Amino acid sequence: MGLSSPVTQGVAIGVACAALVAIVVGWRLLARRGVLALLGRAASLIAVNLTVLVAVFLVVNSEFGLYSDWDDLLGTRSAQSATTTTTSGGDTGGTTTVSDPKAEQIAGYDGRVFRAQVPGPASGVTGTVLVMLPAGYGTKPAPAGGYPVVEAFHGYPGTPQQWLDAMDVQPAVDGAVTSRQIVPPILVFPDLEIPAGRDTECVNGGPGEPQLETWMSKDVPDWVESHYQAARTAASWATMGLSMGGWCANQLTMLHPDRFGATISFGGYFTPNFGSWTPFALDSPAGQRLDLVTLAKVSPPAVRVWAMASESDSLSWPSTSALAAAAHGPLQVTLVTQQQGGHRTSIWAGFVPQALEWLGENLQGFAPTSA
Structure with a gap:
């Protein structure tokens, strides 16, 4: 899937929505006491925010063309x-x-x-x-x-x-x-x-x-x-x-x-x-x-x-x-x-x-x- 393709953006938005739903549904399990539960809550919040940021980045990049493709974003191919x-x-x-x-x-x-x-x-x-x-x-x-x-x-x-x-x-x-x-x-x-x-x-x-x-x-x-x-x-x-x-x-x-x-x-x-x-x-x-x-x-x-x-x-x-x-x-x-x-x-x-x-x-x- 291309970096700026609608499919890529749709998948990213879908993953962000699914992550949000998952944390809402599973919050009771994460609300328990203890170090593991605390780390689980922190990791879940970080994951949700990351998926949202990725989705926003892909939409903005598609609008303004900041990066043309995955190689351009990751710097894996030198520009000629x-x-x-x-x-x-x-x-x-x-x-x-x-x-x-x-x-x-x-x-x-x-x-x-x-x-x-x-x-x-x-x-x-x-x-x-x-x-x-x-x-x-x-x-x-x-x-x-x-x-x-x-x-x-x-x-x-x-x-x-x-x-x-x-x-x-x-x-x-x-x-x-x-x-x-x-x-x-x-x-x-x-x-x-x-x-x-x-x-x-x-x-x-x-x-x-x-x-x-x-x-x-x-x-x-x-x-x-x-x-x-x-x-x-x-x-x-x-x-x-x-x-x-x-x-x-x-x-x-x-x-x-x-x-x-x-x-x-x-x-x-x-x-x-x-x-x-x-x-x-x-x-x-x-x-x-x-x-x-x-x-x-x-x-x-x-x-x-x-x-x-x-x-x-x-x-x-x-x-x-x-x-x-x-x-x-x-x-x-x-x-x-x-x-x-x-x-x-x-x-x-x-x-x-x-x-x-x-x-x-x-x-x-x-x-x-x-x-």
């Missing part, structure tokens, strides 16, 4: 990956530096991470972002034209802190800079759950709803450029995301190639996956606009995509593999295929250095020779 790349057929503006008196420094992270509230003149949205500055920012000369920028998006449920902790992005970036694989970048981590708790899929809602796509593609970049020594061309701006954030990164780059030149997706997807909040039907004009696989076939944008997905990941693999197959013209896709593995940060974090090296090789503003 394969990388394939499709073939495909400037100048930087000035920069400004404006200190933000409302930015709050986050403890740790070498004093390089700040939290700020970013207003949205275009979107009407005000949201929280974390900003990670390059080592030596403000004390060393900036690259010609300004620092390149990566706008990185967390998963759902999640927070911007996922990138700093679970994905361990700071040492990965510093390592890539030290080995001269990329120019030191500014990283920006917006909070995607606006309002709190909503799986927004980073889209513009209807009238009266937050306009997340506009906030992240227009307002956040404008704010970064006005407050930091940031470059101002698409060749120096990239997106990066995990799971739902991977979808956000893919969406923003492919729909706004004038702003972003590349996207990095860890377990992301290329068609929206709405939950309880559905702002529009997928077959509506607004929904069809977000079908990035069709966009790749009909009107491929001149951007580059690095996408990692596991063949056993039912959330990310179908649309990711479809996009790789559809890519042509100016759209270039590098697909990193995990032969086995679930949908979780413990797998993706190890591939951040590879993705950053790819970024330095594929987007001009991140190439060390451009510094």
Whole structure:
């Protein structure tokens, strides 16, 4: 039986119910005095709780795809990956530096991470972002034209802190800079759950709803450029995301190639996956606009995509593999295929250095020779 199969879940739930019934029926026998009876009661309670926890884990794992199969869960088979790349057929503006008196420094992270509230003149949205500055920012000369920028998006449920902790992005970036694989970048981590708790899929809602796509593609970049020594061309701006954030990164780059030149997706997807909040039907004009696989076939944008997905990941693999197959013209896709593995940060974090090296090789503003 598969780890995520309904049969496995049904058996686990049945065992948990049977264990509960057994302890209720047999409690009178366990209620006697003595050490053996005491140990029996303790063992029975532990057994019931374990069966319940196993059942809950299997249901949650089936919903979120944390582990793909028994080998993945038990670690009995090493994960393998394969990388394939499709073939495909400037100048930087000035920069400004404006200190933000409302930015709050986050403890740790070498004093390089700040939290700020970013207003949205275009979107009407005000949201929280974390900003990670390059080592030596403000004390060393900036690259010609300004620092390149990566706008990185967390998963759902999640927070911007996922990138700093679970994905361990700071040492990965510093390592890539030290080995001269990329120019030191500014990283920006917006909070995607606006309002709190909503799986927004980073889209513009209807009238009266937050306009997340506009906030992240227009307002956040404008704010970064006005407050930091940031470059101002698409060749120096990239997106990066995990799971739902991977979808956000893919969406923003492919729909706004004038702003972003590349996207990095860890377990992301290329068609929206709405939950309880559905702002529009997928077959509506607004929904069809977000079908990035069709966009790749009909009107491929001149951007580059690095996408990692596991063949056993039912959330990310179908649309990711479809996009790789559809890519042509100016759209270039590098697909990193995990032969086995679930949908979780413990797998993706190890591939951040590879993705950053790819970024330095594929987007001009991140190439060390451009510094």
